[in-house]
Amino acid sequence: MMLNIGNKQQRVDGPQKVSGSATYSADITSQFYHAYVLQSSIACGSITALDTSAAEAFEGVKGIFTHKNLPERLKNRVDYTDPLSPPGKPFRPFYNNKILYNGQPIALVVAETFEQARYASSLIKVTYKEEEFKGSLYENLKNASADRTPDPASNRGDFKKAFKNSEYTITQEYRQSRNYHNPMEPHATSVEYKDDGSIVVYDKIQGVGSSLKYLNGVFGLGADKVQVKSDFVGGAFGSGLRPQYQLFMATLAALELKRNVQMVMTRAQMFSFGYRPEVIHTMKLGCSKDGTLQALSHRTVGETSTFEDFNETIVDWSGLLYKCEHVNLEYELTPVQSYTPLDMRAPGGVSGVYALECAIDELAHEAGIDPLEFRRKNYVDYDQNEDKPFTSKELMACYDRCEELFGWKNKKTSSENEPHLLTGFGMATGSWEALQQPASVSLTMDENGMFTIKCATADIGTGTYTVMSQIAADKLGVPIEKIEFKLGDTAYPDSPIEGGSWTVSSVGSAVAGVCKKFQYRIADVWKRNNPDYQQVDFDAILFQDGNLEYDAKTFSFAEIMQQASKEELSIAHNEAKIEGQTTHSGYAHCCVMVEVTVDQDLGIIKVPRIVNVSAAGKIINPKTAENQLLGAMIWGLGMALREEGMVDSKYGRIMNANFAEYHIAVNADVHNIHAEFVEEKDDKVNPLGAKGVGELGIVGLASAISNAIYDATGKRLRKLPMLLDDILEV
């Protein structure tokens, strides 16, 4: 029998996706009223007058909601948090007339058509009283404080002394601009209102459980009155980790008007909630004459909103990646007049490692040591922050393989014959956590031997449908065609949110667990109905091709069911966290190398070649894993050279809230790009030995590009994104 785990299985939901029949949250075709949100045009102050009369009178308008008519029951003793709310007070739409950020929803117009709602919103007259504010991190650096951040990993050794005694040192500042998730599918919620007052909510979310928790907290409908579904999610990258305001809006309108209501954000509105925060890093590194890293200090200041303390794990990465005895880590936040930031692909890690990997490159050059050799020299095989061994770490194998694939030793430009181009090469290390969360699944087999496995998890493009089917097929011993994996429904067993690259390890381990239970159960049924086999040892039984095999005899599952006159067999399973996580640290690692060309005359930066070699435990599906890794690498390219959410500090407004001006990588930006995995055996990280790969590929990439630009031009651009004006200016 062919093994499914490790096989390049095509996506099981492929036919729906390529035929346009995959239904995303805005694709529900019931008859809906459409909702459109009017947003604040100031960042700080209050609304002094709001006149909705002209909008109300406009054709097709069915209702308008503002702070003036928000139902009282939504104001008192109401819980607006969701499972990932940071410390602070969550935003409460229409709670009062206060304005906390530019783009804040101030009115919701519901009409028969989207165009009517949108036009009517333009008829609302708003008068504000403005107040002074600080719109950007830079203007507000003085207020940075560590009071409201969790403590980073403890300092160790004596940084000051070790830095002073170092032969080579660097002290540098690195800046990152704000980035917005911008999945291609705008956030959307479709609410179907039923006659009994219950609602079915189709939400764009990375875990339906989060939407349900939020709706119950805010609207208090009771478990039997709300069902949240999300069959397909058109990308999220973190934007769906918290319910966004369209969920509140569509639900409010549906409940008040007792009608189906749909709200789909515009692209501009996709810039009106969370984002990867702007941060500034200060790095001080020192090494001995032979290149031994002996002192490291990493201080980061990040932005948050005035009402929630959004924090990330940024500086800890610097205490983790290389062997170093004297380490100082500091992390501070400063509030700006903006919505709260939000976890975005490899949150914290991608930021911390960006600064670290640029600084390491600078120090290696100071010491006159090849950057790859420098990293090998300072390799570490245990977690110094937590003083624990790793569950596995094959980073050295990644270095070796990447060096070979890229040809690091004899680096050759791929664009000869073009004298105006400067070529450079750069590299970096990347890493991401390998965590497992508790997850529950249920399994049912029908009389024909068809399996349905359910879990309230999500597939945001990562391949959950496919990978879970593969795991189930192998762990049950049945062909993959006999498995239907269902997700995205609060009627299914609880799942952690899809994030943190932990879905395969968490849900996958639960799937493996339920399959094992099933095998015991079907063996019991078989034994009970076959007296001759009552004493058979479970381990002597083979499960394959949908059959139970013993002593060269084959019994199909369907047969066993018939014999027992059973129509279906159902099992539930709950995977608790496993031991390994407390005694060991789990991380995936990678090495990335890039070639960059810089046009001497025009400053244009291109990346003709990227190679990433990763160690991420057992790879369940090399096809989807490679795709995810490549996608994350291209995100790294976009972060390095393209993406910049520009804040107008006078108005606190995002100036480039559209795809024409907020640039993400396009097809023509991507040239020769390669990703592969090295073998990594891990029997501790989780029962599958698998580590997630959705985030790993972005970590380190921007540094590799920055380092390559230096190699090409001799210029250090210590900021992201790195633009052609930076090349021409320095």
Add this chain to the structure above:
Amino acid sequence: MKTNHVHFTLNGESVEVSIEPWTTLLDYLRYNQKLVGTKKGCDHGQCGACTVLIDGNSVNSCLCLLVSLEGKEITTIEGLGTAENLSTAQQIFIDEDAYQCGYCTPGQICSTIAMRNRGEINSEEDLKDWMSGNLCRCAAYKNITKAARRIYEES
């Protein structure tokens, strides 16, 4: 509201409607026809998610007013093949894993078909340039390029 009369072919069927002149092809497909395979990613001609074929050429349906399509032949992703009966191009997208979340995919597929219809792709650069009107935030570009090349050469 004043409406205009227009008649065209949609996925092989002749259609006649009276409609407000400001209705875009995209909104007409999604709201009126419930053909939701064509996606809205920006509504501003900046992302390509709404790409459909008009007389075999790729068009951003969000930038196209329905009343301007008198006599035209419109094909959407639903007109190319169904999940049970996929067209060659759709099957190639599956084989090459040329997607992740699938949201940009209907538009990507329509663009590859328009590229094939038009010809004149002489290099990898040409192909990438052609396909750069379709953003993919999942960044499945490497596989999209592979699929597009196969569709151009094989179908």
